[in-house]
Amino acid sequence: MTVIDETAIREDRLLTEPRARGIARILISEQELDGEIAAIAAELDAEYRDDQPLMIGVLTGAVVFMSNLMTAMTIPVQIDFMAISSYGAATRSSGVVRILKDLNEEIEGRRVIVVEDIVDSGLTLQYLLEMLKARQPKDIRVVALLKKDKPDAIDVQVDRVGFQIPDEFVIGYGLDYAGQYRNLPYVAVLDPSVYR
Numbered sequence: 001m002t003v004i005d006e007t008a009i010r011e012d013r014l015l016t017e018p019r020a021r022g023i024a025r026i027l028i029s030e031q032e033l034d035g036e037i038a039a040i041a042a043e044l045d046a047e048y049r050d051d052q053p054l055m056i057g058v059l060t061g062a063v064v065f066m067s068n069l070m071t072a073m074t075i076p077v078q079i080d081f082m083a084i085s086s087y088g089a090a091t092r093s094s095g096v097v098r099i100l101k102d103l104n105e106e107i108e109g110r111r112v113i114v115v116e117d118i119v120d121s122g123l124t125l126q127y128l129l130e131m132l133k134a135r136q137p138k139d140i141r142v143v144a145l146l147k148k149d150k151p152d153a154i155d156v157q158v159d160r161v162g163f164q165i166p167d168e169f170v171i172g173y174g175l176d177y178a179g180q181y182r183n184l185p186y187v188a189v190l191d192p193s194v195y196r
């Protein structure tokens, strides 16, 4: 895991691109992302060298991480996706989520790798894991690209974190703000004037 220092300013020239409008600064560069993902891929290659794991991506934020992680791996893998949505503020504290798209594959008896974009409070992941474990996979490993440094987050299973980041709202590399910014090839912080 790499710990990101929020004071670092990276690659200002990229901020002039149209897709980067409204961005305050880059938090994690493409090079840093590539390096960490290569390291995670090598670990997964070793862990699953005698198996063919099923990678489950959580839509939509995990698509960029999932794509780059699986293509950096050299063992055969299968992939599937789930889409979930929070029930909103009223049930937020329970972490109950609604399944918008379920898996195509059965996971009973399989080795599963859950691929998450970001763990914030941990509630979404906790609920998702309970749901997946009830289907009796052989084992589950959770890989999250980002985890916020948040003392009050719940203690949920995350086996590998790419980057621990400050408790700020981030976008890019699959993560959106109001549907925008997912195609940024880095992780960035928005200018507060965009969303306040």
Ligand code: 5GP
Pocket: 061, 117, 118, 119, 120, 121, 122, 123, 124, 125, 168, 169, 170, 171, 175, 176, 177
């Ligand atoms: P949690 O249940 O852990 O609080 O939240 C997890 C989900 O909230 C993530 O999968 C993501 O969709 C969303 N989320 C949490 N923090 C951020 C953030 O900083 N930026 C974006 N774009 N989404 C976030």
